[in-house]
Amino acid sequence: MAVTVEIMRSTVLEPSPESARGGGKKVPLTVFDRASTDGYIPAVFAWNGPAPTNDALKDGLLAAVARFPHLAGRFASDEHGRKCFHLNDAGVLVLEATADADLAHALAHDVAAHINELYPKADREREGEPLFNVQLTRYACGGLVIGTACHHQVADGQSMSVFYTAWAAAVRTDAAVLPTPFIDRSATVVARNPPAPAFDHRNIEFKGERSSTHAYKVLPMDRIENLAAHFPDEFVAGLKARVGARCSTFQCLLAHAWKKVTEARDLAPDDFTHVRVAVNCRGRAKPPVPMDFFGNMVLWAFPTMQVRDLLSSSYAAVVAVIRDAVARVDDDYIQSFVDFGEAERGGIEDGGDELASTAATPGMVFCPDLEVDSWLGFRFHDLDFGYGPPCAFLPPDLPIEGIMIFVPSCAAKGGVDLFMALDDEHVDTFRQICYSMD
Incomplete structure (x- = not known):
């Protein structure tokens, strides 16, 4: 029997003015950001019941996102017309859904057929799209699936593991004691004066005339x-x-x-x-x-x-x-x-x-x-x-x-x-x- 997933509610959660840390700043993408995938990367995790309520998960998400202002921001353009991060605290999208099956049954038989219904579909081309999206799907047995889609130019896998751990801690414990991550991107790209690149990065990390990606079918x-x-x-x-x-x-x-x-x-x-x-x-x-x-x-x-x-x-x-x-x-x-x-x-x-x-x-x-x-x-x-x-x-x-x-x-x-x-x-x-x- 096919599993039916139904979206019940869609909300954009914005950090409160008291907790928000974006400040409206525009932050340039680093060369590491530009080398990463220009698109959303999904991640999907499942828990057997009992599980925390959606309200508890959303409260913890807000507390964690306030410390990771890039996730609550949007893409924008700087004065040169280049893509940048606008840390405007515009929030993250949360979808709340139900599935008409037991989680154990779905994991054993049907998950491959409906996995794409368990995380939000984000469009990298759409202006104003949230950079981080979450879907909370409740199964008939009380099991929970959390599916996320984060734009890769915002964060790599190591970063997202730090964020997920902070989110979980915010739900389990007092959010006021959460650690604050290191978010100063400029500190990771301190160039020499003058810059002296010694390798062919235009054809390794980026698509130059000799890049191997041109040869792939x-x-x-x-x-x-x-x-x-x-x-x-x-x-x-x-x-x-x-x-x-x-x-x-x-x-x-x-x-x-x-x-x-x-x-x-x-x-x-x-x-x-x-x-x-x-x-x-x-x-x-x-x-x-x-x-x-x-x-x-x-x-x-x-x-x-x-x-x-x-x-x-x-x-x-x-x-x-x-x-x-x-x-x-x-x-x-x-x-x-x-x-x-x-x-x-x-x-x-x-x-x-x-x-x-x-x-x-x-x-x-x-x-x-x-x-x-x-x-x-x-x-x-x-x-x-x-x-x-x-x-x-x-x-x-x-x-x-x-x-x-x-x-x-x-x-x-x-x-x-x-x-x-x-x-x-x-x-x-x-x-x-x-x-x-x-």
Whole structure:
């Protein structure tokens, strides 16, 4: 039986004048913001009943958003006509909905069919659109699903994990004692004088004439199939034993997934394949940026191997390639990127073309490459609104072939969940081999 989700109420919640901290300021997007996806990113979490009331969730949301003024702001244009943040405390959109099924039944049978009804649909092109949107969906059993859609130029995954944790704490405890995040974006983009970019950022983070994004194909959306794989703690331990040397859960799982997807794609041995790996730059910059900085501070590493070498190499060798590529996103590279942003900002203000990010767009096919994001640092057990952590993370449709997301499993025994999208021609083979360590 199909699950019907009905929107019962739509409200824009605005911080009170006493708590609002935006002050009407206009804040420029940083070069990190401009390199991120120009669109809304959904996140959907489920809790078994009992759950806090909608009023409690909305009160906590308001208390938390007051400390994160970018979320309650809007996009606007500055005096040069460039997109900026207007911290006008215009508020966040909250939808309240009901679902005519038990949550357990929906999770077991129907969630894939109605996942897109569990978070707000935001239009990045519509002027005045809220930058953060929430949907609270109540199931017949008392279960709760919270779906959000946040514009990526507002915040990266690390930032949103800080916000979600603050929201949960505001519902559980006295909102007056919530910590205030670090929100000074200008502190993350201090360029040298004069700027001295040393890398080809126009063709790496942005779409220049030599950018690799020009070579990627596009597939009809019905050819891009979403799938999931669960890797128990025992499987991860086995991978680490294969590596031998000390390595992170992310590194060993990425090495494994890279091998298996490449094998499933049946690529030519002479082909090259790379992975676009999101790298949190907060701790890599000098001086380091606080981990509770709210904004974007991600760049990408590109571990690259020839197909024959990737498939024949040991896990230790593949992990070493990944580790070396990530290590190259160091302070020198970050400073070069910041300097590039400063130099380009001056050129655009003088009439030059706006930068366009190399972030993927719906229908894009990364094959023979991959893109990976990790939420393994997101402590889901902190997402406790007073009745325990979520029972499930529900992946929205991934509309890009070759994108992968690693998420800590909400299952009682732990482990890691991999959510990904592949060309449907390669899905059956990947499923057959995804747990083989040969």
